[in-house]
Amino acid sequence: MTINIGILTVSDRATAGIYEDISGKAIIELLQTYISSEWKPIYQVIPDDRETIESSLVQMVDEQGCSLLITTGGTGPAPRDVTPEATETVCEKMLPGFGELMRSVSLKYVPTAILSRQTAGIRGRALVVNLPGKPKSIKECLEAVFPAIPYCIDLIGGPYLECDTNVIQVFRPKS
Amino acid sequence: MTINIGILTVSDRATAGIYEDISGKAIIELLQTYISSEWKPIYQVIPDDRETIESSLVQMVDEQGCSLLITTGGTGPAPRDVTPEATETVCEKMLPGFGELMRSVSLKYVPTAILSRQTAGIRGRALVVNLPGKPKSIKECLEAVFPAIPYCIDLIGGPYLECDTNVIQVFRPKS
Amino acid sequence: MTINIGILTVSDRATAGIYEDISGKAIIELLQTYISSEWKPIYQVIPDDRETIESSLVQMVDEQGCSLLITTGGTGPAPRDVTPEATETVCEKMLPGFGELMRSVSLKYVPTAILSRQTAGIRGRALVVNLPGKPKSIKECLEAVFPAIPYCIDLIGGPYLECDTNVIQVFRPKS
Numbered sequence: 001m002t003i004n005i006g007i008l009t010v011s012d013r014a015t016a017g018i019y020e021d022i023s024g025k026a027i028i029e030l031l032q033t034y035i036s037s038e039w040k041p042i043y044q045v046i047p048d049d050r051e052t053i054e055s056s057l058v059q060m061v062d063e064q065g066c067s068l069l070i071t072t073g074g075t076g077p078a079p080r081d082v083t084p085e086a087t088e089t090v091c092e093k094m095l096p097g098f099g100e101l102m103r104s105v106s107l108k109y110v111p112t113a114i115l116s117r118q119t120a121g122i123r124g125r126a127l128v129v130n131l132p133g134k135p136k137s138i139k140e141c142l143e144a145v146f147p148a149i150p151y152c153i154d155l156i157g158g159p160y161l162e163c164d165t166n167v168i169q170v171f172r173p174k175s
Numbered sequence: 176m177t178i179n180i181g182i183l184t185v186s187d188r189a190t191a192g193i194y195e196d197i198s199g200k201a202i203i204e205l206l207q208t209y210i211s212s213e214w215k216p217i218y219q220v221i222p223d224d225r226e227t228i229e230s231s232l233v234q235m236v237d238e239q240g241c242s243l244l245i246t247t248g249g250t251g252p253a254p255r256d257v258t259p260e261a262t263e264t265v266c267e268k269m270l271p272g273f274g275e276l277m278r279s280v281s282l283k284y285v286p287t288a289i290l291s292r293q294t295a296g297i298r299g300r301a302l303v304v305n306l307p308g309k310p311k312s313i314k315e316c317l318e319a320v321f322p323a324i325p326y327c328i329d330l331i332g333g334p335y336l337e338c339d340t341n342v343i344q345v346f347r348p349k350s
Numbered sequence: 351m352t353i354n355i356g357i358l359t360v361s362d363r364a365t366a367g368i369y370e371d372i373s374g375k376a377i378i379e380l381l382q383t384y385i386s387s388e389w390k391p392i393y394q395v396i397p398d399d400r401e402t403i404e405s406s407l408v409q410m411v412d413e414q415g416c417s418l419l420i421t422t423g424g425t426g427p428a429p430r431d432v433t434p435e436a437t438e439t440v441c442e443k444m445l446p447g448f449g450e451l452m453r454s455v456s457l458k459y460v461p462t463a464i465l466s467r468q469t470a471g472i473r474g475r476a477l478v479v480n481l482p483g484k485p486k487s488i489k490e491c492l493e494a495v496f497p498a499i500p501y502c503i504d505l506i507g508g509p510y511l512e513c514d515t516n517v518i519q520v521f522r523p524k525s
Contacts, residue, residue, distance in 0.1 A: 077445060077472050078505045085443075093260075095252060096271075096446075097278045097289030103447045104279075104454075111497035111521045114447030115505070122252050134523070147286035155253045155290070171286045173309070268435075270427060271446075272453045272464030279454075297427050322461035330428045330465070346461045348484070 003039040003159045005031060006060035006069035008046065008053075010083050011133060014073075015047045022135040023072040030142055031070075037162040042066055048074045053086035061090075061126040067158040068149065069126055070142070073133035075118040083130055084117045091121025091128055095152075098129055102141040106132070109140065120145075125157045147171050178214040178334045180206060181235035181244035183221065183228075185258050186308060189248075190222045197310040198247040205317055206245075212337040217241055223249045228261035236265075236301040242333035243324065244301055245317070248308035250293040258305055259292045266296025266303055270327075273304055277316040281307070284315065295320075300333045322346050353389040353509045355381060356410035356419035358396065358403075360433050361483060364423075365397045372485040373422040380492055381420075387512040392416055398424045403436035411440075411476040417508035418499065419476055420492070423483035425468040433480055434467045441471025441478060445502075448479055452491040456482070459490065470495075475507045497521050 009024035028041050042064050046052050053074070060066045074083030088094060098120035106113030118130035118141075127149065131141050150161040151172045163170045184199035203216050217239050221227050228249070235241045249258030263269060273295035281288030293305035293316075302324060306316050325336040326347045338345045359374035378391050392414050396402050403424070410416045424433030438444060448470035456463030468480035468491075477499065481491050500511040501522045513520045 076505060077443060077477070077502050079507075081443075093252060093256075093292070095290060095292060096274065097291060099446065100275055100278060100450055101282070101289050103450060107451065110523060111519075112501050112523060114451050114495060114498050115445060115502050116447060117443070117445060127252070145289060148289050151287050152252050152290050155251055157254075169286075173285060173287060268427060268431075268467070270465060270467060271449065272466060275450055275453060276457065276464050302427070320464060323464050326462050327427050327465050330426060332429070344461075348460060348462060 001159070003037055003161065004042050004064055004066045005039050006042045006044070006064065006066035008044050008056055008060065008069060008071045010046055010048055010053055010071055010074040012047045012080060014045050021045050023131070023133055023138050026135055026138045027070050027072060027131065027142065030139060034146060034163050034168045035161055036164045037160070048080040048082060050082040050086050053083055054090050057086065057090045057123070057128060061123045061128070066126055067153055069128045070131060071128070072131045072138065075116050075130050075132050077115050077117070081117070084119050087119060087121055087128055087130055091123045093122040095120040095122070098145050101144050105140055105144040106137055122156055127152050127156065143168070176334070178212055178336065179217050179239055179241045180214050181217045181239065181241035183219050183231055183235065183244060183246045185221055185223055185228055185246055185249040187222045187255060189220050196220050198306070198308055198313050201310055201313045202245050202247060202306065202317065205314060209321060209338050209343045210336055211339045212335070223255040223257060225257040225261050228258055229265050232261065232265045232298070232303060236298045236303070241301055242328055244303045245306060246303070247306045247313065250291050250305050250307050252290050252292070256292070259294050262294055262296055262303055262305055266298045268297040270295040270297070273320050276319050277307070280315055280319040281312055297331055300331050302327050302331065302333070318343070351509070353387055353511065354392050354414055354416045355389050356392045356414065356416035358394050358406055358410065358419060358421045360396055360398055360403055360421055360424040362397045362430060364395050371395050373481070373483055373488050376485055376488045377420050377422060377481065377492065380489060384496060384513050384518045385511055386514045387510070398430040398432060400432040400436050403433055404440050407436065407440045407473070407478060411473045411478070416476055417503055419478045420481060421478070422481045422488065425466050425480050425482050427465050427467070431467070434469045437469060437471055437478055437480055441473045443472040445470040445472070448495050451494050452482070455490055455494045456487055472506055477502050477506065477508070493518070
């Protein structure tokens with residue numbers, strides 16, 4: 001059975017076609033190198049509007065059956081940046097360790113990493129992870145947290161994600 | 176006067192007797208090596224049920240007069256893992272630094288450390304600290320945060336905990 | 351146009367004149383070495399009372415037009431320490447990365463850094479940052495987070511802060 005993975009780009013400007021959504025596409029390409037199980041990207045580009053983000057997240061999890069949902073954009077301090085708030089609203093459970101690790105990894109590159117407010121949470125059997133919006137940060141952040149993602153999906157009753165160990169070292173503790 | 180310290184194991188399986196509570200016992204043994212003041216463990220094993228956890232925490236602090244209360248278990252992303260939520264509900268004040276430090280220490284061993292949601296908080300004159308459930312992680316996490324615990328208990332009006340400096344270096348800043 | 355920067359010392363004892371407010375003054379002195387734009391400190395010393403803190407924060411942002419507001423004190427676990435709670439109440443958006451970085455920097459000096467609950471947030475066009483109360487920690491914490499502050503103020507529509515690059519390396523990513 002194919003695993004559905006949501007990629008949600010949150011950006012007023014990408015939605016308006018002012019620039020191309022490089023970040024969302026970069027996420028899809030990275031996941032293609034990481035995951036060897038059969039999977040299908042469910043991809044959407046939406047504006048930085050809290051209600052729109054919330055309803056897209058809900059729909060991708062509840063209706064389209066995504067087991068993993070990765071957002072990009074809307075995590076900064078600007079007034080229109082509301083992705084973390086939308087994520088927290090639709091999730092039953094938050095995982096602060098994702099944001100902490102991503103910020104500490106990004107801090108090696110730029111001191112403004114502390115302005116990133118990204119987080120992660122659980123809705124039903126889906127893991128929702130915010131990535132920052134800047135294309136440059138996508139790889140460093142996803143690479144840092146991805147090793148914990150397949151086991152997290154196991155724990156919440158989702159599908160078993162097989163990964164390419166030549167590309168990414170995922171970890172499942174022996175129970 | 177004897178100091179009461181609560182050790183609360185939160186685990187459906189340990190409660191049902193499916194396995195032995197190794198983690199709760201490991202906490203008691205570690206505290207026995209750390210603390211030289213006279214103290215008494217108040218030990219309980221309960222299921223992963225939010226209301227049960229909340230009422231046990233309240234009872235151990237308000238009725239049994241625990242100055243320190245250490246939980247183990249229920250901090251992961253699974254649906255039954257609700258110890259951090261229960262802790263937050265009964266505490267007046269949260270201390271995010273405990274969870275941050277424990278996750279960053281555990282990350283040296285396993286990338287799935289970011290799935291741990293443990294936190295710490297204050298209820299009245301008691302400090303409540305969540306430890307993860309896995310026996311392996313107990314020592315690394317408790318050892319990391321314990322040096323700050325006696326001073327924290329001083330600050331909230333609890334008893335003065337004397338510790339064995341050959342085993343653990345607790346720290347009290349000169350005011 | 352002069353930039354207004356609030357420095358809010360939260361301390362029962364400094365308010366009562368029991369000791370001098372060394373921390374608030376240290377913040378002003380540090381900012382004078384960092385910032386080359388014209389700016390004016392709006393300085394106040396108030397007790398550890400949640401409503402007083404909240405109304406001072408609101409007044410300094412909404413009425414006195416502060417673009418940056420730095421608090422010191424009231425971030426510990428003691429019953430009277432309520433600065434982070436007051437900050438969260440008056441802010442529309444929280445920036446957990448500030449507290450995480452300050453705690454991880456302070457941990458290099460003292461294990462009790464995990465007891466510090468300081469955070470940062472956005473109210474309107476102002477950035478509010480909590481620093482700890484101890485004079486010793488002021489410099490290490492402010493130095494750690496300041497490089498991200500001018501760009502954060504840019505993002506929320508505040509004034510452009512010029513800084514002395516011989517003293518502090520602020521960072522603005524090329525967009």
